[in-house]
Amino acid sequence: MTMLRVRDITVRFGGIVALDGVSLDLNRGEILGLIGPNGAGKTTLFNCISGVIAPDKGTIFFEGHSLVYAPPHVRARFGIARTFQNLQLWGSMTVAENLIVPMDALGRRNTFSDALHLPFSSYAERASMERARAILHVLDLDRYAGTLAGDLPAGIQRRVEIARALAMRPRLLLLDEPAAGLDAQETARLAELLHAVRERFHVSMLLVDHDMSLVMRVCDYVYVLDFGKLLARGQPAAIRGDPKVVAAYLGEESKQPAEEIASVAAARLEEAPLLEVKHLAAGYGGLEVVRDIDLAVRPGEVVACIGANGAGKTTTLRAISGMIHPRRGRVMFGGRDVTGTSAERIAQLGLIHIPEGRGLFPNLSVEDTLRLVSNTAGHDVNITPAFELFPKLRQRRRQLVGTLSGGEQQMVALGRAILSQPRLVMIDEMSQGLAPTVVRQLFDIIRVFREQGIAVLLVEQFVESALDVADRAYVFEHGSIGLSGPAAELRADRKLVAGSYLGTAVDATAVAAANGDGNGHHVDPALMEIVSVRVPAKVKRALEQRAEVEGRPTGAVAIELLEKVDHQ
Amino acid sequence: MTSRVIFRVLVALVAFAVLARIPVGFDVGFKFDAGLAVIWAFGLLSLVLLTGYVGQISLCQATFAGVGAYAAGMMSATFHVDYIVAVAVGVAAAFALGVLVGLPALRLHGITLAIVTLGIALVFDRYVFQDHAFEWLTGGTGGWRVGQASMFGLQMDSSQHLMGAYVVLLALFCVVALLMVNLHESGAGRRFRAIRDSELAAATMGVDLTRYKLLAFGMSAAIAGMGGAFYPLVAGSVSPQPFWLFTSLQFAAIAVLMGVRYVPAAALGGAFMAFVPDVLTRYGHGTLFGRQYEISYDWFQIAVGVLLIVQLITLPDGVWGDLRHRVLHARSAVGGLDGRKVKVA
Numbered sequence: 001m002t003m004l005r006v007r008d009i010t011v012r013f014g015g016i017v018a019l020d021g022v023s024l025d026l027n028r029g030e031i032l033g034l035i036g037p038n039g040a041g042k043t044t045l046f047n048c049i050s051g052v053i054a055p056d057k058g059t060i061f062f063e064g065h066s067l068v069y070a071p072p073h074v075r076a077r078f079g080i081a082r083t084f085q086n087l088q089l090w091g092s093m094t095v096a097e098n099l100i101v102p103m104d105a106l107g108r109r110n111t112f113s114d115a116l117h118l119p120f121s122s123y124a125e126r127a128s129m130e131r132a133r134a135i136l137h138v139l140d141l142d143r144y145a146g147t148l149a150g151d152l153p154a155g156i157q158r159r160v161e162i163a164r165a166l167a168m169r170p171r172l173l174l175l176d177e178p179a180a181g182l183d184a185q186e187t188a189r190l191a192e193l194l195h196a197v198r199e200r201f202h203v204s205m206l207l208v209d210h211d212m213s214l215v216m217r218v219c220d221y222v223y224v225l226d227f228g229k230l231l232a233r234g235q236p237a238a239i240r241g242d243p244k245v246v247a248a249y250l251g252e253e254s255k256q257p258a259e260e261i262a263s264v265a266a267a268r269l270e271e272a273p274l275l276e277v278k279h280l281a282a283g284y285g286g287l288e289v290v291r292d293i294d295l296a297v298r299p300g301e302v303v304a305c306i307g308a309n310g311a312g313k314t315t316t317l318r319a320i321s322g323m324i325h326p327r328r329g330r331v332m333f334g335g336r337d338v339t340g341t342s343a344e345r346i347a348q349l350g351l352i353h354i355p356e357g358r359g360l361f362p363n364l365s366v367e368d369t370l371r372l373v374s375n376t377a378g379h380d381v382n383i384t385p386a387f388e389l390f391p392k393l394r395q396r397r398r399q400l401v402g403t404l405s406g407g408e409q410q411m412v413a414l415g416r417a418i419l420s421q422p423r424l425v426m427i428d429e430m431s432q433g434l435a436p437t438v439v440r441q442l443f444d445i446i447r448v449f450r451e452q453g454i455a456v457l458l459v460e461q462f463v464e465s466a467l468d469v470a471d472r473a474y475v476f477e478h479g480s481i482g483l484s485g486p487a488a489e490l491r492a493d494r495k496l497v498a499g500s501y502l503g504t505a506v507d508a509t510a511v512a513a514a515n516g517d518g519n520g521h522h523v524d525p526a527l528m529e530i531v532s533v534r535v536p537a538k539v540k541r542a543l544e545q546r547a548e549v550e551g552r553p554t555g556a557v558a559i560e561l562l563e564k565v566d567h568q
Numbered sequence: 569m570t571s572r573v574i575f576r577v578l579v580a581l582v583a584f585a586v587l588a589r590i591p592v593g594f595d596v597g598f599k600f601d602a603g604l605a606v607i608w609a610f611g612l613l614s615l616v617l618l619t620g621y622v623g624q625i626s627l628c629q630a631t632f633a634g635v636g637a638y639a640a641g642m643m644s645a646t647f648h649v650d651y652i653v654a655v656a657v658g659v660a661a662a663f664a665l666g667v668l669v670g671l672p673a674l675r676l677h678g679i680t681l682a683i684v685t686l687g688i689a690l691v692f693d694r695y696v697f698q699d700h701a702f703e704w705l706t707g708g709t710g711g712w713r714v715g716q717a718s719m720f721g722l723q724m725d726s727s728q729h730l731m732g733a734y735v736v737l738l739a740l741f742c743v744v745a746l747l748m749v750n751l752h753e754s755g756a757g758r759r760f761r762a763i764r765d766s767e768l769a770a771a772t773m774g775v776d777l778t779r780y781k782l783l784a785f786g787m788s789a790a791i792a793g794m795g796g797a798f799y800p801l802v803a804g805s806v807s808p809q810p811f812w813l814f815t816s817l818q819f820a821a822i823a824v825l826m827g828v829r830y831v832p833a834a835a836l837g838g839a840f841m842a843f844v845p846d847v848l849t850r851y852g853h854g855t856l857f858g859r860q861y862e863i864s865y866d867w868f869q870i871a872v873g874v875l876l877i878v879q880l881i882t883l884p885d886g887v888w889g890d891l892r893h894r895v896l897h898a899r900s901a902v903g904g905l906d907g908r909k910v911k912v913a
Contacts, residue, residue, distance in 0.1 A: 071776075073774050073777065076771075093765065101770070104758065105759060114754035114757065116750065117754065128755075
């Protein structure tokens with residue numbers, strides 16, 4: 001029954017022990033969750049299993065094969081497929097081609113017969129194409145088959161990654177933070193999708209994610225790592241109740257009194273705005289992403305931008321900071337018109353933009369990164385304030401930024417921002433991919449910013465936390481601002497926010513349709529037949545016989561039987 | 569799928585028919601340039617595969633061509649074999665060297681790989697092509713003289729039968745170019761492009777990086793070597809000068825200039841490399857406003873540099889690439905290409 005057997009894995013990076021004698025068992029047909037706070041070693045263990053790094057000690061067995069010395073492509077042939085947290089699709093190929101590559105790579109095919117388009121190659125090509133279409137159909141990606149993968153929004157790319165992994169006919173699917181960047185509703189749909197995928201493709205899964213709602217909903221069994229060691233394991237419900245896990249991973253819940261924020265917000269309303277955006281429109285290429293954006297940030301105010309993925313929050317920030325040119329409208333900062341001014345000029349005026357992914361230099365040490373601020377300031381800058389804010393960075397001052405955990409990198413970015421003595425800091429998706437305890441710590445820093453009189457404009461996926469810390473908020477909806485007001489009000493009236501946040505009526509019907517058959521869409525029996533028939537020959541014959549007797553396609557019979565099994 | 573292949577074959581045939589006729593009326597100097605153009609086009613085509621498809625950097629493509637040239641020259645001058653056998657040996661030698669050069673590429677990327685290949689070009693330029701220890705390969709300081717050479721039993725040495733060599737060379741180029749276009753959309757081509765877009769994803773999705781990177785380097789070197797192997801036939805002799813380091817750098821510059829991801833750009837670049845300097849030196853002197861002027865070969869190099877800068881600013885996908893995008897864009901705007909996928913090939 002054990003499919004993947006990991007024993008006493010130890011990995012060291014320099015002096016740091018990333019994994020310390022971790023063991024793990026994954027049974028056939030199981031969806032196994034791997035969770036833990038940032039820097040716990042989840043990704044390291046994941047990389048050991050998929051062959052990106054080699055462990056210093058320990059063994060990994062997959063269906064009787066030792067994996068320790070197997071290069072990644074050999075593991076792929078054993079039946080291990082993976083997705084990537086930082087999307088690694090082949091951007092210049094179409095979605096269908098992305099699926100065909102792993103299918104072909106497993107077959108024995110010859111470069112020269114390919115170049116000559118010999119019948120043998122053309123036949124294999126057609127078979128691959130057909131199967132690719134079927135997989136895309138199951139994941140409701142049909143309409144993107146001919147689109148270049150690089151042109152798709154991140155949410156869809158994430159699904160294409162799963163489709164590509166399935167194209168390899170894997171027996172074990174490794175999912176690295178599949179819910180990163182998805183909102184609550186998309187996460188719920190992902191959970192359904194993963195269950196459907198397990199049923200249809202008969203794969204086991206190992207899932208690493210921060211999103212507890214996904215892990216709890218999807219996983220059969222959960223392992224918890226902390227500081228490179230196994231902290232606990234068990235059923236999701238038991239794990240959620242385990243005080244050790246709660247302490248390490250979730251931290252303790254805290255709610256700030258709402259009245260305090262409300263009074264702060266009221267006090268600031270009179271002041272002249274520091275940043276004022278009027279009728280802003282911006283986009284990329286032929287696409288206009290945002291239009292008619294009006295927003296203002298007053299000195300020392302914390303303002304949150306929330307809204308579904310692709311609503312235009314990031315584009316708005318980029319247009320404000322001069323990373324892209326606004327198409328229409330005006331951006332005023334500190335009483336000056338900065339529309340279309342270069343990004344470095346705007347930064348010198350005291351508007352710091354921390355982009356998604358933090359915009360750090362991975363090969364610089366922490367200290368050098370912080371000292372870089374001196375270059376833009378034109379004089380030597382004392383970097384101790386950053387260390388006072390983040391004492392952890394003082395210990396890591398010589399370490400390369402690229403080797404830090406995500407939370408620590410965000411600390412470096414925030415520390416760098418505060419050293420340049422900004423008047424306004426814009427932070428894009430500060431909490432992406434970070435554990436809740438780290439997120440809470442970072443939100444506390446934003447409160448420190450406010451106390452020091454620095455205004456903050458946040459783009460945030462964790463609506464609750466953002467509204468906790470913010471004075472006011474703008475809710476983005478399909479490229480414009482749908483709703484705005486004091487954060488306390490928005491937080492009090494959850495329904496109001498949920499209405500614009502979770503999508504309009506159009507989306508609601510789409511979701512209703514999606515929930516119709518656990519699969520996301522209408523099922524085409526002919527295409528289903530290709531993917532769902534990973535059954536023994538005897539069963540397949542029986543299916544075919546029955547289909548012939550009843551005069552229906554085999555796929556329709558298969559679907560009916562599968563549904564019966566689902567209902568039981 | 570098949571109709572597209574037939575279309576490509578037709579295009580290749582037409583291109584061959586037209587290009588084979590063009591140099592007929594030329595004088596000997598330009599006939600030589602025509603042959604040289606196809607040889608350089610092979611070198612550029614090798615970069616289309618290696619850089620355009622697989623995303624690897626190499627600054628020693630002229631070295632591969634040189635190895636092909638010397639091996640073919642040696643086979644023809646010492647063993648007096650049919651020249652097509654000499655070409656085959658030249659291609660095989662270049663392929664072997666390509667696989668060897670590919671070994672460091674398994675670990676290196678980007679600028680480090682560029683420096684290593686640059687070093688290889690330098691070593692071959694100084695210590696192989698111009699060294700006594702390798703006289704058996706290079707034929708000494710004078711190089712090989714290919715006076716009497718025949719291919720398929722037909723007389724094809726340079727002085728009288730230049731056109732024969734040119735036509736064979738051109739035919740080979742058309743075939744290889746056609747295979748390269750086909751390769752782009754085949755399984756192997758997709759695996760190559762997967763390596764270019766994300767090596768990490770390619771490896772974890774079952775693409776054997778070792779095999780495909782070495783294959784790419786070998787095939788690329790073989791293509792460059794095939795062009796080089798014809799050099800002794802076209803020029804009558806072979807010397808280190810055409811295959812020195814600078815030619816490799818020129819390959820890289822002109823490949824980028826013309827569009828490194830496109831097969832036809834290689835042909836365009838080959839013609840540019842062979843004809844423009846010769847035209848400049850031939851006609852680039854006289855009197856202007858009462859003053860003597862003369863355009864030398866240096867002017868060509870300066871022009872390449874300036875063009876490269878202008879191109880990188882205005883035509884980032886190369887001359888051919890951007891031309892292609894514009895034509896496709898215009899056609900789809902008119903409505904002729906409605907719904908048809910715009911492919912990147």
